[in-house]
Amino acid sequence: MASASLQEAVSVLKSTNVRMTPQRHAILEFLHSSMSHPTADDIYKSLEERFPNMSVATVYNNLRVFKDAGIVKELTYGDSSSRFDCITSDHYHVICNDCGKIVDFHYPGLDEVETLAEHVTGFEIEDHRLEIYGTCPACTKMSKQ
Amino acid sequence: MASASLQEAVSVLKSTNVRMTPQRHAILEFLHSSMSHPTADDIYKSLEERFPNMSVATVYNNLRVFKDAGIVKELTYGDSSSRFDCITSDHYHVICNDCGKIVDFHYPGLDEVETLAEHVTGFEIEDHRLEIYGTCPACTKMSKQ
DNA sequence: AGAATAGATTATAAGAATTACAAACAAAGA
DNA sequence: TCTTTGTTTGTAATTCTTATAATCTATTCT
Structure with missing residues (x-):
């Protein structure tokens, strides 16, 4: 399920015609290559040179x-x-409320949450999503000046 | 910060002109009154009778x-x-991937996550958001028939 | 190889959610 | 009462995303 490398992603796709x-x-x-969690438009713009007609x-x-194939994940924030x-490994995102910067944050899985939710709600749990919000060091510095 | 009742919410607003x-x-x-996490349009439609000109x-x-005053929270899913x-107490949401049903799920705070994130990233953490996805009992039943 | 078929891309139009803006309105304070 | 501040309304504009139809490309079959 987790596709660490580009090659893996490609082969996952090949296997589903x-x-x-x-x-x-x-x-x-x-x-x-991007560490910045781009929007569709970011992607479009960045490939404009190589694919002027895209x-x-x-x-x-x-x-x-890609989403349907399970190699890419869509993140909806407020904006x-x-x-x-890319779905690589289990990591979460820490997001700056001021500038929108997103930092990856590794945290040992919240599997127990899923288990508990299953028992309490009767759902068949498949996934979860955790995000953490705050102010990044740069913005904190700015606001204190 | 947490506004349990409608009255509390009103007084929070009063204090900020x-x-x-x-x-x-x-x-x-x-x-x-609504337990269903409505959209803006849901709200609009439901008040149409009482406020035909709104x-x-x-x-x-x-x-x-309300969001700026901290008494209401915006939830963005994919749709x-x-x-x-309303921000009432610390609870999370379990969401059905099939029918979109949302069930509240109480879980002892994930405060440690915030603390850890603060140490690792240097952010000043203010908040977090956790959602759990799966299939609700009704939809599970349906798909097995 | 050549034809048929399935899948992909492109360009554009349409749709939906949200925001911006200006005018009219209401309330509070001097 | 007059002024100021804040609110609502209606509409237009914006933005993100999807639908559609035509064209193009790749694959498969004979």
Whole structure:
């Protein structure tokens, strides 16, 4: 399920008769290289040079394909546009309320939460999502000046 | 910070020169009475009878006022429109991937997560958000038939 | 190889949620 | 009462995302 490398992601796709196109490869590549959890538009803009004719629809289409294949995750915060992230390992995000900066945060799984939720609610739990909000060091410094 | 009752919410607002209007009262009332985490449009529609002239903009404006005052929380899931929730106590949400049903789930605070995140990232942590996803009993039953 | 088929991309239009803005309104204070 | 501040309303504008149809590309089958 977790696809650590770009190659893994590609082979996951191959196994579900999804063709590997240059655009798809570029989007995946960008997602893997980027540490910044980009929006669809970020991706579109950053590939504009290499693919002058690429449509925004292609970005959205493929992000959905990747999501369905389980190699990419969609993150919805308050700020209107979704952000996308390769699924690599179990980590959470710490988000700055001021500047929006996102920092990865590793934390031993919250499996017990899922187990408990299953017992209490009767749901079949599949996943969970945890985010932590605060002020990043830079913004804290700024506000104290 | 936590406003358990409608009255508390009202007095929090009074203390920050925010006027209490009939529309605002109705929105708060609805949020408190509703267990369903409504969207802005849900709120708008449900108050249509009592306030035939109310504008959608009013709903959005006031939800933001409430958010800024810290008595209402915005929840963004994948599905385009935000949902709103009174801040009452520390509980989390279990969400059905099939039908979207949301069930409250009480869980002893994840304070340690915040503490750890503070140490690791240098952020000043203020808040966190946890959601749990799965399939509710009804949908599970359906899919097994 | 050539034809048929399935899948992908592109461009554009449409849709939905949210925000911006200006005008009209209401309340509080001097 | 007059002024000021804050609120609502209605509408237009913006933004993100999806739908659609046409074109293009790759794969498969004969």
